[in-house]
Amino acid sequence: MARGDVNDVPARSSRSVREIVRANVLTRFNAILGVLFLIVLVVGPVQDGLFGVVIVANTAIGIVQEVRAKRTLDGLAVVGEARPVVRRDGVARPVAASAIVLDDVIELGPGDKCVVDGRVTAADGLEIDESLLTGEADPVHKRPGDPVLSGSFVVAGSGAFTATRVGREAYAAQLAEEASRFTLVRSELRSGISEILRYVTWMMVPVAVGLVASQLYVQRHDWREAVRRMVGGIVPMVPEGLVLLTSVAFAIGVVRLGRRRCLVQELPAIEGLARVDTVCLDKTGTLTEGGMALTEVRTVDDAVADADVREVLAALGRAEPRPNASLRAIVDGCPDGSGRLRPADALPFSSARKYSGARLSGPDGGDGATWLLGAPDVLLPPGDPRLAEADALGARGLRVLLLARSGRAPHDPRVTQGARPAALVVLEQRLRGDAAETLAYFARQRVAAKVISGDNAVSVGAVAARLGLAGADEPVDARGLPGTPDAMAPAVERGTVFGRVTPRQKHDMVTALRSRGHVVAMTGDGVNDVLALKEADIGVAMGSGSAATRAVAQIVLLDDGFSALPSVVAEGRRVIGNITRVSRLFLTKTVYSVLLALLVVVSRVPYPFLPRHLTLLSTLTIGVPSFFLALAPGDERARPRFVRRVMRFALPAGVVAGAAAFASYVMARAVYGGAAGTREAQTSAATLTLFVVSMWVLTIVARPWTWWRVLLVAAMAAGFVVVLAVPVLQRFFALRLVGAEAPWGAAGIGAVACLVVEAVWRRNGEG
Incomplete structure (x- = not known):
């Protein structure tokens, strides 16, 4: 260690606190809004810089939540790491x-x-x-x-x-x-948001120039007022909270799953879970508990005594330094009393071979005999009568191994040829208590569950049938499947239970499902699952499984809790569903902000809003509600084309909101005429219309209704009423409704716009 000859590669499960702070503070959008905030501080008044508080609050929330997620992830990674x-x-x-x-x-x-x-x-x-x-x-x-x-x-x-x-x-x-590193790999959600925000950034510069020019040279405002109006038009274009809420939703997802003893090794895996429509399950360790019990040793060769068979089984168990679950059950059920058989030239079990073996010699030495222990349908030729007996036992959900004697060396590739069966070894597999309920959840959520196992197909089908899995009565022997993913795709898509699957076939089956457009999650705990876990969209490993499976999986169930899978899938759906929901709010605001700025430039009228007006609207109709909606429960299955689905609503809704607000502003200008001191009243009428439409957008996005969502929307509406009713808040926000004609006209325009927005929502098939 003093020489530095130590394995000191730093392994981190998350970003450092410094990196988290830097990532949340030094963003493109904080830079844009920060510059605009400094401009407002110069031109005044300070209440037009309220959006600066939003920057600080949102950034602080992001840092706090991600640091919490970091602590959870770091602690879980220590539990799940490999210890050689x-x-x-x-x-x-x-x-x-x-x-x-x-x-x-x-x-x-x-x-x-x-x-x-x-x-x-x-x-x-x-x-x-x-x-x-x-x-x-x-x-x-x-x-x-x-x-x-x-x-x-x-x-x-x-x-x-x-x-x-x-x-x-x-x-x-x-x-x-x-x-185990905190990674931000490419995902549809993040890339979609980045694409939207890139377009917004491009639009901001020409719109800002046009606004300043129109306010300076057309409206003849002084430069301070022109800049204030420009800031008021630019700030709403920046959906500053959208990226932040996405990170917060991911981070809180990590914390929630961490409490369920689920280690999320890559944050976008949470998003991937929302898109899963097919779950491939390994039987052993997933549907059944890892341990087994020896229930019967059935001798099939009259020349071999039952005591001799058990002695051979004990010796084979002694030949394997790290026995698997089946061999451990055999060793426990066949204690080695005499120890007279000595194993030599052992052949360890391989999931590809489906058998193990060793040469066993007696106390007098000599070459000894080769004994094999493995799958009956691998060690016996087709049509052997013992296969029917093994299948009958397997149909009851029991696991059956064959003990056979061979005249060849254990490592001889032809060792199974001519092997003489000696006994059937019957093991009982204990079903997980939560397996049936978990499979029922997947059925209700229309997620196809496929059992892929290396065991006998009939036995696997019997276990799946006991758990109520639809299609388990027609198990498929994978040895009869075509050799390429493309060729086997129809059978894999159609079938539910597959037995005698090799590790390479597991990989090919996942590949085949993905080639048919399915989003696949693969669960596993053994080394034979590694290739399939790597190929799947989402790999889920058991905590007690091999270090290799934990290394390649995106999610590790540290307590081996199969019942945690529904929670994992639901968490993914919650995150992506809620981010899609709040994205509509943010981007509706962006669209109507751009439209209002363009209408002002074209029509050569003063910009109707000050920054404080749009800060108030953004806080009540977007900022506060979106934070609660982004963290709300939900299990709606995610759909592809995130950008298209969000913009199908946000674009027309934003156009309607912007046009209605501008129409209300023009109407108020006509009502009040050129009377002195009416600019505040004109702005208040436009603000009322925009608030009404924005609130209706919020009511649409908040569906389906629950008690807390009704309370949330009501509280936001009450907040606006308080601002209009309390004199000190009226003066602070420069809002004052004058007379009856303009306010009622503004409310009527807003009501008509709400009907149009509702029609857009229903026309898109989402009502």
Whole structure:
């Protein structure tokens, strides 16, 4: 450590506090509004700079919420990080990946991730998948002396390697860091908002120039008044809260999921969840609990005694240093009393092979016999009568393995040929108590659930049927599927339960579903799920699963709670649905602000509003309501084309609002004529109309109605009434309704505009 030979690659799960502050403060829109705020401070009065308070408040909210999310994410990442087993002073113990030093001896087992580079010192059927580095899916058989690269993971066997390169010198050392880093990858929601705001920025400069020119040279205002009116026209164009609310919604989503013990490794994964329409589930560890129980050993060879079978099973369990759930159940059910069989030349279990084996010799030594333990339909030829017996047991939801004897060496590719069956090993799989309810939730939400497992198709179908999954009575054996994603797409889209699926097929099946336009989430806990998790739109790993699955997944269920998946999906839908909702508010304001500025320039009249008027309207009809609406519950399925869907309403609604406000202003100018001191009354009439239309837009966006949404809208309306009724607020905001003709005319224009906006909403099919 003193020499620096330590694996000190910094692994962060989130941005630093300094980065969070900088990202929320130094934004394009804070810069624009900040400059306009400074201009108002120069030209005065200060109440026209109220939007400056909004900048500070919104930025502060963003910083606070993201720091909260950072703390949650950092804490969860520590729980979910991989802890390699390191052998020091003859004792093997787990340590943090950052504590590994040069020349450490690191033990490996199925599912372990290699966090540093090294060289193999011991190997027992060790197979390592380097697909994360090379793209090659086939596992590489490792022998002593072979290199090991960071970022790879063990798919079969066990062994140990010595660390030769650590820290920043390790090949692909950044992979472990990237797996848990706070990232802002491209998403439809963020890119759509950025596109909209880019267009707004382009429009601001020419509109500002036109407003200043019209107020200076046409209306003959002094430069201070011209600048004030220009600021009043420009500030509403900037949807300053939209980007902020998006970040806040994402951040709060992380906090909420964190409370449910869900580690979100990439924030946009929350958005992706909203778009999921297909969930691919691995049976073991997802629908069933990880543990199993040995219920029966059924001898099928009269020449082999039951006691001998159990002794062979115990020896096979002893041959595997890191047994999987099935082998652990067998070891627990067949305690090894004599220990007279000694395993040698062991072949570890592989999800691609579907069997394991070893050469077992007695106390007198000799070559011994090769025993295999695995899937009956893999070890037996088609038509063997034992297959029917195994299928009958599998149809009851039991897991069945075959113990067979072979005359070939365990590593011989033809070891299964001519294997003689000895016994059927029957295991009971315990269903998760929450699995049936979770599958029912997906059915109600029209999210297709597909069970993809390496187990026997009949057995998988029986388990799924017990959980009430529709289509489980027609399981598909994946060995009969075509070999390419395009060819298998129709069968995968049509089927519900698939058995005997290889890791490569899982990947291809996810690819096939995505090629048909589906948004796919994949759950898994074993190394055989890694390729599919990488290919899926959203990868969901179990916390107790292998380090490799946790590294490539976007979401980790730390408590293995399958029942958390509905909450995860619902959280994603809540975020994107609410951001779509409040985007309509912000962009309606942007549209009517641009239209008003253009109408003022063309008609050569004074700009009807001061900055304080539009700050009041924005606060009551957009700012405060959007904050509550962005965090509201909701599970509406997200739809694509975010920009188009938002603008289909915001554009016509903004045009109607802007035209109505301008019409009311022109009407008030005609009513009051050129009487002295009527400019405030003219502005008040236009403000009343714009408030009425904006409130109706809010009532539309807030649907469907709930008690708190009615209360929210009523409170905003009451706030405006208070401003009009209290003299000190009238003077502060320069609002005063004079006479009856203009105010009632403004209210009537607003009512007609509301009817038009409602018609637009219904015409778009969203009413």
